[in-house]
Amino acid sequence: MVGSTVMAGGGVEVTRVGGRWRVTRPWPRLLRPVLHSYAGYWEAAASPYRVRLVPTGRAVVVISLGEPFARIRRLGDAGPSSQVTGSLVAGLEDGARVCDHPGGQEAIRLELTPLGAYRLFAVPMSELTNRVVELRDVLGPDAGVLVERLAATSDWGARFDLLDLALSARLARGPRPAPEVTHAWRLLSRAGGAVPVGRIAAEVGWSQGHLIRRYTEQVGLTPKMSARVLRFHRAMGLLTRDGANLAEVTAACGFYDQAHLNREFRALAGTTPGRTAAARVTEGALAL
CATH class of the missing domain: 1.10.10.60 (Homeodomain-like)
Incomplete structure (x- = not known):
């Protein structure tokens, strides 16, 4: 259920969606061709929850600014769950994945076209198929610095500014798909x-x-x-x-x-x- 929308200045828009607040801003021109979704969010009331992620044909980046997911596993997989302790990258999937969260989530979530992700991650996308890995394992140690800077400010306009610059710079030097x-x-x-x-x-x-x-x-x-x-x-x-x-x-x-x-x-x-x-x-x- 979508509630009221509030304009917070600088083009930032805050909307109540069910039990969470969703924060958006118009995307930079360079990023528009590679994005399906780019939004921040936080829970209105911290409570544990479980969701099933289904295949979408998109890669996902979750930058965790609060509590991370407690458990991430492929549906029906009896093996160990993914050992992701913070911000993450999920490649394209051909099956469902179940995610448990303890509550208190605050994050920025991006959905990327697969070829946009190929440029941004600068690795073969086949290496990420059906996998969830730490953000730093894909973007390198600079990812940790970026997450720390994002978490250090509560201003969403400033957060989007930081992330826009980092994504645009990486995209500009990434490999071009055939x-x-x-x-x-x-x-x-x-x-x-x-x-x-x-x-x-x-x-x-x-x-x-x-x-x-x-x-x-x-x-x-x-x-x-x-x-x-x-x-x-x-x-x-x-x-x-x-x-x-x-x-x-x-x-x-x-x-x-x-x-x-x-x-x-x-x-x-x-x-x-x-x-x-x-x-x-x-x-x-x-x-x-």
């Missing part, structure tokens, strides 16, 4: 995943094998898995709208039938379309 991979991602994302890999390879002028290798390196998922995730993410967005119709969503997103839709939701999110439609969804997370 034009063919950029075009392949654009084709898939604009079509919601409804483009055959063979057609993409033909359009960019590469063999399918070469496309799969280069695309997976720079995006983090294979073209086929990207298509599945993008189709799922589009369906999830449609299902959570008021008056959503399951049959219409099935047809609009290119699923063969509702059984196919159900299988994909169970495989990628560990839930059903019906439960997703009834859940509260915030920035790729289902409240549990």
